[in-house]
Amino acid sequence: MAKPGAAPDDRGRGKAGPPPRPLGALPGRTDAPGTAELDRLIHERMRLGIVSALAVNDTLSFNDLKKLMRTTDGNLSVHARKLEDAAYITCTKKFEGRVPRTEYRLTTAGRRALERYLDHMEALIKATRDR
DSSP states (O other), X not given: OOOTTSOTTOTXXXXXXXXXXXXXXXXXXXXXXXXXXOOHHHHSHXXXXXXXXXXXXXXXXXXXXXXXXXXXXXXXXXXHHHHHHTTSEEEEEEEETTEEEEEEEEOHHHHHHHHHHHHHHHHHHHHXXXX
């Protein structure tokens, strides 16, 4: 309950300060990536791991990604599908003999999205350190 005469958002902390900046809003920045929100699709840990692994490898098989990410088949499938739906990665299914092989590759759009994400994170880190 607010103190008599206190602003409704005071919550007992003295004078209400400015509202908190949203994640991604950098002081003094009006250009990307400062004012844009983080790419939530890539920001999720598993998906960031997938696009990062694919950024340094031309292709990775499903099993290679699963080992790298230390995850289950189902978890990897769900996150890879979200990245595929966003056109950040491509999925190619083929057979080697009678054994199915699924391979993933980072697309140009996926690489650009990762670069924007990394630039954004670097700007956030710099803004935090400069405070």
